[in-house]
Amino acid sequence: MVAVESPRERTDAFLEVRNVGKSFGALQVLKDVSMSVAPGEFVCILGPSGCGKTTLLRIIAGLETQDAGQVVMAGQDISAWPTSKRGCGIVFQSYALFPNLTSAQNVAYGLHGRGKDKAAVQSRVKEMLALVGLESTANKYPAQMSGGQQQRIALARALATEPKLLLLDEPLSALDARVRLRLRLEIRQVQQRLGITTIMVTHDQDEALTMADRIVVMSEGRLAQYATPREVYGRPADPFVADFVGAMNFLGEADVVGEGQVKLGAATLDVDPERLDGRASGSVIVAIRPEDVRVGQDAANDANRLATKIEYVEFRGPFFRYGLRVPPDAEGREHFIEVDVAAKRAEALPHEPGADIEISLPAHRLHCFDAPVG
Numbered sequence: 001m002v003a004v005e006s007p008r009e010r011t012d013a014f015l016e017v018r019n020v021g022k023s024f025g026a027l028q029v030l031k032d033v034s035m036s037v038a039p040g041e042f043v044c045i046l047g048p049s050g051c052g053k054t055t056l057l058r059i060i061a062g063l064e065t066q067d068a069g070q071v072v073m074a075g076q077d078i079s080a081w082p083t084s085k086r087g088c089g090i091v092f093q094s095y096a097l098f099p100n101l102t103s104a105q106n107v108a109y110g111l112h113g114r115g116k117d118k119a120a121v122q123s124r125v126k127e128m129l130a131l132v133g134l135e136s137t138a139n140k141y142p143a144q145m146s147g148g149q150q151q152r153i154a155l156a157r158a159l160a161t162e163p164k165l166l167l168l169d170e171p172l173s174a175l176d177a178r179v180r181l182r183l184r185l186e187i188r189q190v191q192q193r194l195g196i197t198t199i200m201v202t203h204d205q206d207e208a209l210t211m212a213d214r215i216v217v218m219s220e221g222r223l224a225q226y227a228t229p230r231e232v233y234g235r236p237a238d239p240f241v242a243d244f245v246g247a248m249n250f251l252g253e254a255d256v257v258g259e260g261q262v263k264l265g266a267a268t269l270d271v272d273p274e275r276l277d278g279r280a281s282g283s284v285i286v287a288i289r290p291e292d293v294r295v296g297q298d299a300a301n302d303a304n305r306l307a308t309k310i311e312y313v314e315f316r317g318p319f320f321r322y323g324l325r326v327p328p329d330a331e332g333r334e335h336f337i338e339v340d341v342a343a344k345r346a347e348a349l350p351h352e353p354g355a356d357i358e359i360s361l362p363a364h365r366l367h368c369f370d371a372p373v374g
């Protein structure tokens with residue numbers, strides 16, 4: 001297992017959010033949120049719509065004031081600082097360019113009145129347009145550019161003033177799928193080239209997994225997990241994270257019957273003792289990702305085997321998704337499990353509904369979550 005530092009232990013943080021709380025009237029939008037961001041790090045705030053992502057970003061930017069907690073930048077409490085003093089570059093979902101200004105004028109906008117002469121402004125604008133690959137659009141107006149181009153101009157404008165912190169709020173979500181994929185890569189490359197500390201809000205798990213150094217997963221105003229993409233995907237902290245990031249089969253509550261063993265209905269399953277966190281009794285929720293289940297011949301000699309029947313098979317291009325029914329056991333417990341099988345591998349398997357297929361649930365791939373109390 002890869003050791004991952006706890007975010008709270010990082011002492012080299014560039015930005016720290018400490019125990020921030022925020023309510024709008026009776027609605028508590030942020031609850032005791034703490035996170036730290038290292039210099040040059042790219043952090044994504046990921047969560048469903050309405051969970052408080054934008055509010056958190058606006059508090060960091062100084063566009064909103066928290067009710068509790070602090071925002072600390074480079075060791076200094078900036079909670080009371082106005083937005084202008086915080087030196088953040090901000091890009092929002094809507095391109096928010098000035099429609100009556102050309103692309104070059106938009107990028108130059110924040111540079112005026114900073115004691116730069118005209119030539120210095122012009123050279124900086126040129127540099128920024130080159131950075132986002134849009135030198136050729138210098139004299140175009142926003143209406144003459146595509147959504148993707150406008151958003152790259154918005155990024156160039158945000159970066160022109162050399163902000164210490166770049167804040168992005170769903171910058172890609174208004175763009176079509178292809179452009180979104182390309183811009184993901186471009187934003188990440190620009191960010192790495194400049195080494196600029198960046199926080200990006202998104203509700204798109206793929207975006208967060210592909211772009212971030214670390215992901216803050218939020219649920220209803222709380223921080224559910226703060227870890228690397230691999231850790232969030234491979235070791236989700238709770239069922240919410242497991243379900244929100246990637247696909248997960250929840251097999252239900254099981255009794256812990258020993259170190260590394262659980263009883264799920266009538267079936268006794270081996271689990272990785274580490275996943276039980278030292279528990280030798282009590283109950284846990286057992287879960288497994290569709291791609292981690294083994295099928296057919298691969299499963300024949302494994303532990304944790306289950307006999308199933310095919311309910312459906314979906315073609316997904318590179319893989320097939322099998323919907324499998326585990327018939328009721330001696331205790332009347334039945335399960336439904338989705339399994340992803342690589343297309344090549346699936347050629348050797350039955351596809352017809354009703355056909356028998358054996359699966360195994362590899363012990364080291366089973367997740368064990370705290371069962372809800374009560």
Ligand SMILES: Nc1ncnc2c1ncn2[C@@H]1O[C@H](COP(=O)(O)OP(=O)(O)O)[C@@H](O)[C@H]1O
Nearest residue numbers: 024027029047048049050051052053054055056
């Ligand atoms: N200025 C505001 N006044 C009242 N309620 C707000 C305000 N801003 C956000 N909210 C509410 O706070 C919750 C979180 O909003 P937001 O931070 O925008 O979520 P997200 O960005 O995750 O979709 C939502 O229920 C939203 O309606």
Ligand SMILES: [Mg+2]
Nearest residue numbers: 053054055201
């Ligand atoms: Mg939002």
